[in-house]
Amino acid sequence: MEYLLQAENIVKKFATHVALDGVSISVPKGHIFGLLGPNGAGKTTLIRIINQITGPDSGSVLFDGQPLNSNHVADIGYLPEERGLYKKMKVGEQALYLAQLKGMSKSEAQNKLNHWFKKFEIEGWWNKKVEELSKGMQQKIQFIITVLHEPKLLILDEPFSGFDPINTNLIKQEILELKEKGSTIIFSTHNMSSVEEICDHIALINQSKKILDGPINEIRDAYSSNLFELQFKGNMIAFTNALWTGYELLEQEEKGGINKVKIKKISKQSTNNLLEAIIPHVEVVSLNEILPSMNDIFIEKVNEINQPQKEVI
Amino acid sequence: MSKVGLIIHREYFTRVKKKSFLLMTLLGPILMAMLLIAVFWLGMKESNERFVLVIDENQGVLGELQNSDGITYDYQNINFKDAQRLFNESNYTDILYIPPNITKFDAASLLFKKQPSATVLRAIEWRLEEKVEELKLIERNISKTHFYEIKTSISIKPSKFTKAGESKEIVEEASAVGFVFGLMIYMFIFMYGVQVMRGVIEEKSNRIVEVIISSVKPFELMIGKIIGVGLVSFTQFLLWVFLTIILFTGLQFALFSDVFEAANVMSQMQMTPEMMQGMTTEMKLAQESGNPDNLINKIPWGNALTMFGFYFLGGYLLYSALFAAVGAAVDSETDTQQFMLPITMPLIFAYMISIFIVQNPDGPAAFWFSIIPFTSPIVMMVRFLASGEGGVPIWEIVLSMALLIVGFVFTTWIAAKIYRTGILMYGKKPSYKELWKWLSYKG
Numbered sequence: 092m093e094y095l096l097q098a099e100n101i102v103k104k105f106a107t108h109v110a111l112d113g114v115s116i117s118v119p120k121g122h123i124f125g126l127l128g129p130n131g132a133g134k135t136t137l138i139r140i141i142n143q144i145t146g147p148d149s150g151s152v153l154f155d156g157q158p159l160n161s162n163h164v165a166d167i168g169y170l171p172e173e174r175g176l177y178k179k180m181k182v183g184e185q186a187l188y189l190a191q192l193k194g195m196s197k198s199e200a201q202n203k204l205n206h207w208f209k210k211f212e213i214e215g216w217w218n219k220k221v222e223e224l225s226k227g228m229q230q231k232i233q234f235i236i237t238v239l240h241e242p243k244l245l246i247l248d249e250p251f252s253g254f255d256p257i258n259t260n261l262i263k264q265e266i267l268e269l270k271e272k273g274s275t276i277i278f279s280t281h282n283m284s285s286v287e288e289i290c291d292h293i294a295l296i297n298q299s300k301k302i303l304d305g306p307i308n309e310i311r312d313a314y315s316s317n318l319f320e321l322q323f324k325g326n327m328i329a330f331t332n333a334l335w336t337g338y339e340l341l342e343q344e345e346k347g348g349i350n351k352v353k354i355k356k357i358s359k360q361s362t363n364n365l366l367e368a369i370i371p372h373v374e375v376v377s378l379n380e381i382l383p384s385m386n387d388i389f390i391e392k393v394n395e396i397n398q399p400q401k402e403v404i
Numbered sequence: 405m406s407k408v409g410l411i412i413h414r415e416y417f418t419r420v421k422k423k424s425f426l427l428m429t430l431l432g433p434i435l436m437a438m439l440l441i442a443v444f445w446l447g448m449k450e451s452n453e454r455f456v457l458v459i460d461e462n463q464g465v466l467g468e469l470q471n472s473d474g475i476t477y478d479y480q481n482i483n484f485k486d487a488q489r490l491f492n493e494s495n496y497t498d499i500l501y502i503p504p505n506i507t508k509f510d511a512a513s514l515l516f517k518k519q520p521s522a523t524v525l526r527a528i529e530w531r532l533e534e535k536v537e538e539l540k541l542i543e544r545n546i547s548k549t550h551f552y553e554i555k556t557s558i559s560i561k562p563s564k565f566t567k568a569g570e571s572k573e574i575v576e577e578a579s580a581v582g583f584v585f586g587l588m589i590y591m592f593i594f595m596y597g598v599q600v601m602r603g604v605i606e607e608k609s610n611r612i613v614e615v616i617i618s619s620v621k622p623f624e625l626m627i628g629k630i631i632g633v634g635l636v637s638f639t640q641f642l643l644w645v646f647l648t649i650i651l652f653t654g655l656q657f658a659l660f661s662d663v664f665e666a667a668n669v670m671s672q673m674q675m676t677p678e679m680m681q682g683m684t685t686e687m688k689l690a691q692e693s694g695n696p697d698n699l700i701n702k703i704p705w706g707n708a709l710t711m712f713g714f715y716f717l718g719g720y721l722l723y724s725a726l727f728a729a730v731g732a733a734v735d736s737e738t739d740t741q742q743f744m745l746p747i748t749m750p751l752i753f754a755y756m757i758s759i760f761i762v763q764n765p766d767g768p769a770a771f772w773f774s775i776i777p778f779t780s781p782i783v784m785m786v787r788f789l790a791s792g793e794g795g796v797p798i799w800e801i802v803l804s805m806a807l808l809i810v811g812f813v814f815t816t817w818i819a820a821k822i823y824r825t826g827i828l829m830y831g832k833k834p835s836y837k838e839l840w841k842w843l844s845y846k847g
Contacts, residue, residue: 106841142618144828161621169618173830175611180418191410192619236615 094153095120095244095275096141101150103136110136111147112299118244118277118292123270125290125307126279127389133299134279135172138246141277142169155243165194168242172249172279174233176221183217186236193240200239207235211261227258234262238269245269248279263289283386293385297393307385314388317356318381319365322349325373333369349376407620408628415603415632420639429640433647437655454524456514457496459484461504466539469531475524477531491515500528507540578703579762582789585712586782588641590755593719593781596637597727597747601740603629604731604827613827622824627816630724637720703789711788714805719781722812723747729819732826739833754779758786765791771800777811780804818843 096118103111111133118124128134139145141152143159152159154166177185183204190200208214211231221229230253238245247266251259266289270276278290286293287307294304303310318341323330327350331340337360342353350373356365362378369375383391419425454475459482460466469477477500480487484501491499499515506512512532514520520528541551604626607613616625730743754773761770765787774784774796784804788796825842826834834842 105845106838139828144614144617144622164619167618169615171611171614171618173611173614175615177418177606177612178610188410188414189615189619192407192616194619233615 093120094118095155096277097153098137098141099151099153101137101140101147101152103133103140103145103147109299111140113150114296114299114301115150116294116301116304118275120275121270121273122291123266123276123278123289125286125293126277126296127281127283127286127293127385128296129281129393132296134296135248137296138169138171138248138277138279141244141246142167165240166243168193168237168240168245170233170237170245170247170250172252174230176229176233178222179220181217182219182221182224182232185221186232186239189236190239195240203239203241204235207239211235226253227255230254231258231262234265238265238274241274243275245274245276246279247276249282250278251280251282251285283384283389287385295389295392297396302396303388303392310388311382311385314383314391315380316383319354319356319362320351320377320379320381321354322351322376322378323369323373324349324376329372330369333372334365337368338365353381408624408631411620411625411628412632412635415629416635419599419633419636425636425640429643430647432640432644433651436648437651441655454497454520455495456498456500456528457487457491457494458500458502459487460502462502462506466502466506466535469528469535472531473524473527475527475531488515491517500532502532506536507543510536578792579765579786579790581703581708582786583758583762585708585789586755586758586786589712589716589719589781589785590751592637592641592716593723593751594748596633596720597724599636600630600633600724601727601731602737603633604728604823605734605737605740608732608827608830609736617827622827623820626725626728626820626823630721630728633724634717634720641716708789711785711801715781715785715808718777718805718808718812722777722781722808722815723751725812725816725819729822729826732823733829733834733839734826735830735833742833750778751782754782758782761786762790765795775800775804775807777808780808821845 094117096116098114098116101111101114103109114133114137116124116126116137126134126137136145140147141159143161143164154163157163180188186204187197187200190204191197195203208217213228213231216224216228216232221232224232234250237247245266250262250266254262266276266278278286280286290307292304292306293310295302305313319338327343327345330350330352334340334354337356337358338354339357340352340354344351362380366375366378456475456477458469458477458479460479461484468479471477478496484499487499497517498520500512501515502512503509514525514528537551538548541548607616607625613625620628726747730740730747733743734740757769757773757779761767761773761783764770770783770787770791773779774787784796784801788801821843822839825845
């Protein structure tokens, strides 16, 4: 797999605490990479290092195979968690200014802005002062400014905070569209549910250490608890007999002639074996694997790490 | 345009386009002119009309004082105590009490309801002196003509003898001009230093700062802001000078033409011995140097303006970097007090010490404070003009300028470190101890 960004063994200490302790992440090209962790885990510090806002005490960052340097500023778009705009400045003027700071020429920025303003149907905002806009409107402008220079790497720190559901959806669509066009996106959040929908890869950071990473499917498989939910029509006794020793019945429920059961796989049988065994006896309506949510994994993993410490105390 | 250029451009134009800038620029000289007019006007309007009750205990040997300059003397033969008792009900403005044997003691007293101006007091004194002198002359049997022939008043013109062997005259106005220049440097450093600080706080509290420093280095943002605001201050300064010149030229024609004429007539008038006698040495000097030619010709304008430009710029850069650091360290303007104090102290001190330096521009205080970069922008400016051209040795000027450059490079370096860490710190107000730690953080 080709990586756009590789951070190796990053260490960053502050006066009173260690923000990052030997963290390495590899962000594959063209994917959405979720950077997860509770508040204060060190996500923002890592992002600031990637943005060259601050430097690591040790460790290295490669961008597109080269050591990170100031030329890469133009290839990165950053939407920080703490974000805002000059309140007294006009929207258009401000967007042009920030785009030029990213290295775009004025005319290029003007063209692209026209395109985005048309797309979001906000042409009328160009000459408004930022303070005249609602918070959600300001967030939209901010998003446009972040992606305007079509960066190779887009870093979004809690991008949905402050958006209403409609705009959240709009921005989500835009993020997916940017991915289609080939952008690589680092998506930092502590909100796990949004991760499952759009991320391909994740890294989980807790207390300044990376505790988990990989493609999201693999992680979920690794954390799968071998639980299945099965719905069928037919005789319950015949079904339990057919289950044999490969599965254990955990819960059962009948509703409107349909039996719903929760079973746990205890042998190495595949689900096909299970179906072969029960199809002769009952009519299968559905079979689903119960996968742990990222939220469950997150909590489990974090607790796993915090537990021993608690015992010591 | 480079990124710093873009930042300078934004900082400059957002400020210059503000209505408040336009207002300040226009109102500054107008307010100043109005203030001056008010002072002139009040000064002219100030009634010197005094109705003075004179109680002379010298049995008429002194003769009566002549009314003049709006002062009317009224002689009444009453007791000083009775006069005081009736004073409040009377329409006299003052009581002049001339005690017996005035020729021995040379002292009289004046009671007033409303304080007389110095001019009025001088006028009364002159009149009285004149009479007492006359009396003394008669007592000693000396003719008045002889007396005026003999009476001498010497004025000494102090000139500094420089190393090069030239003598340089000390021009009183130069000190005043130096003081005004010093005041302007002080004012502009304050006004625009605070603007830099506000700008930093604005970016911090808007939370836009992180977006910007993901595109440019914090140092570039800081220096761009400092230069941008500095250019605004230069613009305002030049506009003020320009507008003031226009305004004053206009006013000179419109309002003060008669005043100027009167002044010219006065200076062309021949001095009679009596007038000469009435004038103190001080007055004569004042009149001599009050000649507008002195202001224009005797001040080394070229050098003074070059010095002003340099110290204005150097002082601004030195202090505004510190103001930027303060802005970065706090979350809101209300928190700035604690950190402002160590910055404003040397500034205010420099301004205050200038008052003494005008008196003694070659003393040790003048030397040290015109060398130390935190006070030199104001003190050297005052000292340079107060001690006359060539009065301050070249090496001292060069040392002072070099140290000022070193000084602002140093404060900018310190400020950049505090700034870089401070702009991303929210929530708590740091202590001095923490600021010290910030200095050691790696980029």
